[in-house]
Amino acid sequence: MLLSDLTYEQYKSLNEDSSFWFSKMTGIIKKENLPAGLLTRFSYGSNIVYSYNSEMVIKLFPSYFKNQFDREVEVLKNIESYITIVETPRILSIGSYEGWNYLVMNELKGTLLIDLWDNLTMEEKKEFSIDLGKVMREFHSIPIDIFDKIDVDWSFFIKNQYLNMKANQKKFNLPQKLWDDLEEYVDESYINFNPKLNMLTGEFTPFNLLFIRENNKWKLTGVIDFADSFLGDNEYDLLGPILFIFNGNKETTKSFLISYGFKQEELNDTLRKKLMIYAILHRFSNINYYVSRNTKASNCEGLEDLSNHLFNF
Structure with a gap:
């Protein structure tokens, strides 16, 4: 055929x-x-x-x-x-x-993070979180005027995600206690509809980060898969590492964000709520999956409580 x-x-x-x-x-x-x-x-x-x-x-x-x-x-x-x-x-x-x-x-040489993470020491995980923050900042510094195919019209996209969030979350069987909290929690004022646009990969996950062992330590050396790239709010791209890699670990999440460029005082409830709202509005949002990877999140009674566990910094 x-x-x-x-x-x-x-x-x-x-x-x-x-x-x-x-x-x-x-x-x-x-x-x-x-x-x-x-x-x-x-x-x-x-x-x-x-x-x-x-x-x-x-x-x-x-x-x-x-x-x-x-x-x-x-x-x-x-x-x-x-x-x-x-x-x-x-x-x-x-x-x-x-x-x-x-x-x-x-073909880039190396081993995918998904095959390494559980065996890394905490020191290696923290070093990786710092390296990843620097790598993502470099990606987000690429001038966007060199791109044409990846412009999805961020304002339209995120507005559409906001207007359809209940239908989208229903597809993923959002638990009733979180569903009841949805409309009140998702405050439109936290959404940046007209940000300074950055190139986002949407794919800074364990499946696309390559490591090579150097001096008896694993080192981040490669990034692959850019098929889902688009232009948007840079903070939307932070969800991949925080939700798929750090899984509520405060030390690695904090070191990642500081390395990326956040100041200590910016790691606050405002940032936490914005990231939680973006997690809800994400095009591949799956709150149940995020909770399954974070043992402390399973007993949360509402989205505010859940955000403290998923975005722990």
Whole structure:
């Protein structure tokens, strides 16, 4: 079956079919005039991504996710000269195969944070939180006039998220005690509808941060996956590390925010409430998941109480 013939439902059902995707990757290798080599599929992520000889990465984009392809290409083409602290992938080739776009990139060396975090010492976790704050500040300092494809009209986007928050949270089965608190808690005045725009990746999570062991310590060395990048309020991008990595740990959350550029006095209830509101309005918001990763949050009686555990600084 040609990729162009796949419906979205067929694509989802075939997602784990290794032989099907292996054949497609083999076809791309031939199209790129590369010799036969070792193909290994990456285990994380929703896209079809393969390693070729541990030297290159081939990332395939379904036609119904063309916006992801456009964003990743634009970001990777433009950010390399601005990012100095970590490595990001370099595009080696851009092509189309059976109607789907693909990228061939160099493969960054390292181990994903998701495979390391539980075994890191607290000292390594704190050092990482400081490094990540600096890395994110550098990403957020990239001038936005070099981008066109990733502008989602932040004002429209966040306003729409606000107006539809009850329907969105209903999809994720927000607990009744939090549901009852929703309209009163989400104060519109905390939402920055017209911020200074920054390039956000939305993906500073354990699945996209690479580490190499240096001098007997793990060091953050690479960032991957820019398919969900967009322009918006920089504080919206802080949710990934705080909710998916630090999980309510005060020491790492605080050191991350200070390293990013916040002053001690800015780590206050106003910032906490804004971040909690953005967590509710986030396009992939899943409050139940955040709570499941934070043992102290499971017995919260309302959103204010919950915010103190999720955004503990």
